[in-house]
Amino acid sequence: MLYNIFYPLSEHFIIFNVFKYITFRTIYALITSFIIAVILGPKIIKRLKKMQISQKVKGYEPERHKEKEGTPTMGGILIIISSTVSTLLWADLRNSYIWIVLYGYIFTALIGLYDDYIKTVKKNPEGLSARRKFISQVIVAITTALLIIWVDRANIATKLFFPFFKNWIFDLSYFYILFAVFIIVGTSNAVNLTDGLDGLAIMPSVISFGTFILFAYLAGHIKFANYLHIPYVSGSGELSIFCGSMVGAGLGFLWFNAFPASVFMGDVGSLSIGSALGTISIIVKQEIVLAIVGGVFVLETLSVILQVGFFKATNGKRLFRMAPIHHHFELKGWSEPKIIVRFWILSFLLALLALSTLKLR
Template sequence: MLYNILVPLSEYLSFLNVFRYITFRTAYAAITALVITLVFGPYVIRKLKEMSFSMKSKGYEPERHKVKEGTPTMGGVMIVGSAAISTLLWADLRNPYIWIVLLLFMGYGLIGFVDDYKKTILKNPNGISPRQKSGGQLFFAVIATFLVLYVDKTGVSTKLAMPFFKNLVINMGYLYCLFAVFIMIGTSNAVNLTDGLDGLAITPSIIAFVTIGFMTYLTGNYKFANYLNIIFVPGAGEVAIFCGAMVGAGLGFLWFNAHPASVFMGDVGSLSIGGALAGVAIIAKHEIALAIVGGIFVMETFSVILQVGYFKMTKGKRLFRMAPIHHHFELAGWSETKITVRFWIISFILALIALSTLKLR
């Protein structure tokens, strides 16, 4: 909004030219979202407590999780609200990619909100049914995919670039639609599975948004994209501002979510974060890089898949002590802080590997 209001005035006030730069607006989008979250966070947490939006045990978590009962959940509304407000304030609202990623972000947040509401207020520990949740995720993923294809005027939206290979770009055609929908649903569920310990999901998400946001900026800049031999997507660079807002909102949320957590993000946070992260990667044509930088989310998801598959194949035996895998390490005696910090370190290393793909091709 500020871009649309102030840039036309730069003809008369030259110092307003700074609002033309994506890097400037991305930085201040992060600061704005951070300030909003820190200022309004205590009020939101207090209201969540008053309205009884608090964590309820499902009965199968490790014993130490019982002390977390009663901690407010649905703190993801802080992330959704602050990131959305900051994006609308600093982004060029004429850019269609901004609206696509916001649609996905808010849509998945809505699904998570309904799920959290049923778990807390309606006291249904399972929330909405898997069919309802999957149906909602599919609905918004299909709409977002269609809009990305519709907006694309250069024919790159169905192409998949393979990192580490200089000229290996696969045009998937209409199969890309299925691929994109799978990524959005899969990533949102993966972040949701990871959200099991204080600070465990939000920090890898922040790292992922920093990484993918930087890649998005390069993708939207013709000179950088040409130099790095990556797919150029006109207008995609503006989405870096949303990524900046997500980084700021995530850091603000971590202030309250650090161990011992004062609030949990709930499904409203994890589903919206995962969906938006996938949406940005799809717009920026860095889908494979997302799988690398989001390796923690991939690991958590595959631990559940392997656990269920092994349990069925062996008729009752377990591959891990408990899945997702962070619970396995809990039962192995690791402290919660040790697990989260080590997972953060892994996320940082994976981010460096993902960034290296920009040149290793």
């Protein structure tokens, strides 16, 4: 909005020319969302406490998780408000990709919000049924994928590009919609599975969005895209502003979510964060890179799949002490801060690996 108001004035006042630069607006979108989150945080936490919207232990978590019972949840609302307001302030609101990402982000948040409502207000710890939640996510993902294909001008929306191999390009045609649904819904649920310890999900999310600031910017710049042999997606550079807003909102949320957490994000936060990550990777044609930078989310998801598969194949034996895998390390005696920080370190290293794909083609 600020871009649309002030940049036209640059013809008369040179100072407003700074609004032309995506880098400038990304930095200030990050700072803005962080400030909003830090200011609103105590008020939202206080409100959640007053409404008694708090964490409920399901019974199968490690014993020490009982200490977390009563901590306010649904704090993902803080992330959504601060990131959305900041994006609307600093992004070019004529950009279609901004509205597509916000559509998927907000509607997935509503699914998570309803799930959290059932868990906390309705006192049903299982929340929304898995079937209804999955169908709702799929509907949002399908419509998001169709919108991305609809606004595509370069006819690359259905193509799959592989990092490390500049000539590996496959056009999936209509099957790409199924692939996009897998990416969006899969990432959404992967972040949700990771959200089991204080700050465990939010920092890898911040690192992932921080990495995609660069990928979105480069994909939207024709000279950089051609030089690096990555797909050029006209208008995708504007998504750097959204990614920057998510980084700032995530850091602001971490201010209150760091161990010991004063608030948890709940499904309203984790599902929407994953959905937005998946959507951005699809728009900038870096779906495979998402699997690298989001390797912690992949690891957590695979641990659940392997645990269930091994349990069924061996008639009751377990591959891990508990899944997702962060619970396995808890039961091995690792302290919660040690698990969290080591997963953060792994996320940072994976982000560097993802960035290296820009030159290894």
